[in-house]
Amino acid sequence: MLTGLSIRSSVSLDRRHFLKLGVASSALLSRPGLALTEADARKPTHFQIACMTLPYSEFPLHRALTGIQAAGFKYIAWGTTHKESGGGKPVPVMAPDGSPERAKELASRCRDLGLEPLMMFSGVYPEAKDALEVLHNRIRQAAAAGIPQVLTFGHTEGSDRRLWVERFKQLGPTARAHGVMIVVKQHGGNTGTGAACAEIIREVADEGVKVNYDAGNVMDYLDVDPIPDILKCVTEVRSFCIKDHRNFPADQDCGPGFGEIDHYKLLHPVAFTGLKIPLCCENIFAPVVPRPTDPAGVDVLARRAREFLEVVIEGLQT
Helix, strand or coil: CHHHHHHHHHHCHHHHHHHHHHHHHHHHHHCCCCCCCCHHHHHCEEEEEEEHHHHHHHCCHHHHHHHHHHCCEEEECCCCCCCCCCCCCCCCCCCCCHHHHHHHHHHHHHHHHEEEEEEEEECCCCCCCCHHHHHHHHHHHHHHCCCCEEHHHCCCCCCCCCHHHHHHHHHHHHHHHHEEEEEEEEHHHHHHHHHHHHHHHHHHCCCEEEEEECCHHHHHHHCCCCCHHCCCCCHHEEEECEEECCCCCCCCCEEECCCCHHHHHHHHHHHHCCEEEEEECCCCCCCCCCCCHHHHHCCCCCHHHHHHHHHHHHHHHH
16 A cells, blocks of 8 residues: 555655646647537536435435535436334345436425436446446436436456447437436455546547546545546546545545545646536545444535645635
8 A cells, every 4th residue: 555655755746746747638629529619628627516315325315315415516417225213134225227207306395495406327237237327227217217328347366348339329329319428436456446447438539438436436446646646537537426535544435625636736737628517426424433323424425525635726816
């Protein structure tokens, strides 16, 4: 594992590196098929700060929705299960074979609380036997719910990249036809970096399939510094799973601002794209200390994550 000192050294950027970040952002203009103009690249990115229901997985889904609302969020992401009354077996937020009508109903519940759903987990690896079936249904669910992105990722032990390309080429047109985008994030193995995911997405070459960036996973699973890594995929990034990571005093994922990842440097390359880019908080917890056993404690951490990201965005775009 990297030491705290090595991470601090590796993520420190001098002025020359920041200039490189600016060049990477402007490179968004040169990607074939990307509907961006020079004027777009001068426009601030509309970062949509969302909280996943995932941090509330120990509590009922309804409590997650009201907690996220109380924490001041305008956006929400679904995932993955919740313990309903009695704290029994986890219940999926949205079953893989659930009907589009069910997804539409849940989206209405969210919107009634002032929460716009932005993303849902696919719950399937792209190389799984039933991946095409599940992902096609997730696309239909997302379309019915008005959710713009479906999230998927690879196995920590490695993935069949050739099969990924083949299947994403089939799924891309379907996603676009439904007004949905499949986004692929890093999850260890041979697809554990942004660079690796971008290679696949560029081979697929379909605007319906893009990259979601999870800096915490990049640092956690592969001990790779996410700051230079994001430059290798920045032109393909269309959303983030927000998760920080520390190597000291414990090797542990945590909420944004609690870890060793500099979110100013992480978001700087995509701060001016003219695009809507969801920032979906997947981990909001403090490192080392026990997680809250009361949902009100989760609410406090959710609010803190939102406020932290708002400060970072204001600083980057001022």
